[in-house]
Amino acid sequence: MDKGLIALAAALAIGVVGSIAAFTIGRMAGKAFDSMAKQPEVAPRIQTSLTIAVVFIETCAIYALVVSLLLIFVF
Numbered sequence: 001m002d003k004g005l006i007a008l009a010a011a012l013a014i015g016v017v018g019s020i021a022a023f024t025i026g027r028m029a030g031k032a033f034d035s036m037a038k039q040p041e042v043a044p045r046i047q048t049s050l051t052i053a054v055v056f057i058e059t060c061a062i063y064a065l066v067v068s069l070l071l072i073f074v075f
Helices: 003-038 040-074
Strands: none
Touching: 003 040
């Protein structure tokens, strides 16, 4: 396979997933902060849910990084 094409696929994989992950985390954090401002008594539950969701989103981004590194170093 062409090394340039593989590098492009790896860059697209990490770029697209990283951008979507950053956008989603920012949007979730904004909504969570709005909710905590409106109802401070449920802030601990919102923080816990937000932390779990951010961990899952970052895990997807790390998987994309692993796939892009596999593309670069295996092929």
